[in-house]
Amino acid sequence: MKSKIFNFVFLLILSLFCSPISYGYQTLNSSIGKVIVDIDQEEALEKFGVPIAAYEDIWHYSAEEEFFVYFASPLSLHIYPVLCELPMFVPLEFRVFASFPNLEIKDVTSESEFLFSDYSGFITDKEGAIITKKPGDYVILAKYKGIFSNPCYLRVKEGKITKVKEEERLLAIDVLPYKPEIARTDTLEFVALGTFLNQEKNKYSVREISYGAHWFFGKDENFIRAEGRLINFHQVGKFDVFCKYNNLESYHQECEVKDASISFKQGIKHITLLPEFMSVYSGENITLKAYGTYYNNKVEDITDKVLWDINKKELLQGLGGGVFLTRSKGIVSVIARLGEVKSLPVKIVISISDEKQRDVAIMPPDFYKNKIEEIKRKDVIRQMRNDAYRLSDVFLKKDRTLSIIKIIPDYLKVNLGMEGKISALGIYSDNSQEDLTLLGEWHSSDIRIATVSGGKVSTFSTGQINANLSFHGVTSPQATVVVEPAKLVSIILNPHHSKISIKDNLTLRAEGYYTDSSLKEITHLVNWEITPSGLIKIEKGMVKPLWFGLTKVRAEYEGIKSLPVNIKVILTFEWLMGVLLKIILFMFLGIIVIFMTFYLLTISARNKLLAYFHKDPRWFIVNLYDNLKIILVVFGLGNKERLPPLSYARMVENIKSIEDNCLLRLTVKFEEAKYSHHILQGTDALVALDTYNEFLQTLFSRYNKLHLLYKYCLTLIHRIPLRLYITVNQDDAASCQTNSKML
Structure with missing residues (x-):
């Protein structure tokens, strides 16, 4: 049985290297039977039950058919960084990578145990994150599934560290709205928020990068590229949406598409608080951003609306508007709250530094010289891939030579500040192919314009370069990289x-x-x-x-x-008062314009009446009396009982106590002009006009000024002239006085 197991392990590893890399549950057929890989022990017990035989990494089943379950253990474990020197009270976060037999490289930091040569030299808060607090030389190991990593050599100093300048870099991308629901016929607009760290300025920032990102959506690991952030899914089901920006992939956002229209609830559904993790110094102002996802899939910056929950207020002070002041060293959690909805907590690591330096240079001490040469030759990922490459050669035991290297693509355009991606494909003498992107050495014709490392093109200025890759003595043809202006x-x-x-x-x-x-x-x-x-x-x-x-x-x-x-x-009250004053002013001006119009019309009617004074005295007297009757109606003295003219005149004079009988005299003159046939002279018209003015003067004396003003306005509206005056010679005036006395 042991020999059978030994043969099985050898064939299994061989089949893993000869098969395409895949992730998740899968079944392989070997010469000894069916083999199930990429499954953990708990899942195997749930699916297949108790095995008939169990070894360290292999379980043997014999039910309807015989098969084996293989639990792959990592071949090697690497901790990064390997070498580091930094001052006291500066945070540092480790990453642990495991290399598996199927060439898979996995980040296992959260599952690893960290061992320190002296635990008193550090403050630890979460797996992989530490704050240095005591100078000295330390060794740190990571342990994962019984396997120990390479050692990390760490020197903590009290003095200053030479600062290596780094440009702003993108740390993470978040996609909103959070878990949206949408009808199949609708289109949904997504937002990408990038968390950036400018190490030179010690600043974290959150910016929208939706339009510069490439968007993807799909399900069951089958993704297609969208034209932009406006996505129409056309199918019912659950989809994953994500984007890529500067070769960094965002977190996937799950979107549920329903066949029928959706009736959304009111209010906010979720709060996303960014950045999720910050490492800062005391005495600095930091900014947090809160983004709310509403039930109708609306995304809004609600930083100014939320309330803030701080677990250690002695370390962090809120200044309002998402701005906080770091007060002393330690680790603090912050939660944004709006109503009953709370965000996930963000962690803020606060350190103390006199120089306010964030960039930690890798400055190896003298006793690390031998190990530094090894680290300089290759980074951790490349070292792991090379280990896997050599391991594959050992198991495959094939004699092959590298014939040619192809660069894909051979012509690349990239905007300044963005990172491009090119890959190298090696073709061997047996027509097999190998991805050499991370294994070979890249060369750039002008590093002032762009450099290439691990297939990643980093840009520094506009222009054009030629890039190629060398591996095992073979150099690829040159590929052209054009760096265009910033986008x-x-x-x-x-x-x-x-x-x-x-x-x-x-x-x-x-x-x-x-x-x-x-x-x-x-x-x-x-x-x-x-x-x-x-x-x-x-x-x-x-x-x-x-x-x-x-x-x-x-x-x-x-x-x-x-x-x-x-x-x-x-x-505002000031604006309202100003509008009211303007309305009053316009109304006043309008009234003036209206009454000026009526006044001019009244003047026109007066001139028309006076024009007949000399032309036709009879017509003038008759119309003068008619004008007076309208005035009496305005003053409330109208002839409602339809009395004869003379009786009507006596009634008015009795009502207003007029003793000089001027209205009666004017009425007599009116009847003479209307019913007699003898010729009337201008003096007759003058007598009637004088009597008319005399009566109006007596009538007006019976009213107060305010009432008289009101009646005057009414006569203007009816366009009825009041007092009438005309220029006459002295003889006519004398004759008028004589006739008036006779009347």
Whole structure:
């Protein structure tokens, strides 16, 4: 049985190397029978039951058919970094990688146990993360499934460390909305948020990178590339959505697509708090960003709305708006809360440093010289792949030579600040192929423009280079890499949320973030998207309110859109009083214009009446009396009982106690003009006019000024002239006085 097991192990390892690399549960057919691999012991017990024989890594089953279950143990374990020197109270995070027989390389940091030569020299909070607190030389090992890693040599010093300048790098990408639900016929817009670390400025930042990323969606490990972040799934089921940016893949976001339309609940569903992990120094201001996913799949920056829960307030002080002040060293957790919804906690490691230096240079001490030469030749991943490559040669025992190396692609365009990807494929004498991307040595014709390492193209300036790879004495043909100008990645609008009155103006500033980490003002270049329209207008960044309400504004340039900012136009007491004063002023001016119009019409009617004074005295007297009757109606003295003219005149004089009988005299003159046939002279018209004015003067004396003003306005509306005056010669005036006395 032992020989059978030995033969099985050899054949199994051989079949693993000859088979394509795969992950998950799979079945292999060997000369000794069926072999099941990539399964753990708990899952094997659940699926197949208790074996008839069990060895360290192999279980033997014999049910309907005989088969074996093989539990692969790692061939080697590597801890990174291998060599490091840093000052006290600086955080350090280890990563542990396991190399398996099927060439799989797996990050097993969370499953590993860490062993320290002196535990008193460190503060530990989570697996793999430490803070140095005592100077000295230390050795650290990682243990995984009974296998120990290579040693990590760590020197902690009290002095300063020469700083190695690093550019801003992307740490992680998060995709929102969180676990959205969508109808099959709808389209969903996703948002990619990148967490960046600028080590030179000691700053973490979170920016939208949706438009610069490549989007993918699918299920069951079958993914297709989307045209952009607007995705229509067309099928019912659960899909994974993710994006890639600068060769970094985001976390996958699960999206459920339903056949029928969805009735969404109101309110917020989930809060994403970024960055998820920060390592900072005391006395610094840091910024956290909270993004809310609502049930209707809307994504919003809610940093200004949430409440903050800090587990150690003596270490971290909130300043408002997502800004915090680090006060002393330690490890603190922060949670964002809105209503009943809470975010996952973020960890903040706070250290103390006089020089505020974050970049830790790898400065090996003298007694590490022999090991440094080994580390310089290859990084950890390349070393692991080379180990696996040599192991594969041992088991395969094949005699083959490398014939040619192909670079794929042989022509690559990449924007400044972004990372490109090229690969090297080795073709051997037996027509077999091998991926040499991580195994060979890359060369660049001009490292000032771009460099290539492990197939990754890092850009530094615009231009063109030639790149090739050498491996085992064979050099590939050259591939051309063209570095184009930096590409716009995202647009940031400031201020984020504003309240202005309708009489104020607001300046919006649009800044473009490019792939080379540069930030440029592009306010004069962007197009503005305003929803809803009609409340504000924007000209070259200047916001002019038009009406009250809440508006969302986006900036768009070169196909890139910013996250929306809210602008609320509010009602103020000063504006309301100003509007009321303007309304009153306009009403007053309107009344003046109206009465001026009536006044001019009244003047026109008066002139028309006086024009007949000399032309036709009879017509003048009759119309003068008719004008007076309308005035009496305005003053509430109308002839409602339809009395004869003379009786009507006596009634009015009795009501208003008029003793000089002027209305009666004018009525007599009216009847004479209307019913007699003798010729009337201008003096008759003058007597009637004088009597008319005399009566009006007596009538007006019976009213107060305010009432008289009101009646005057009514006569203007009816376009009825009141007192009438005309210029006459002295003879006519004397004759008029004589006739008046006779009457």
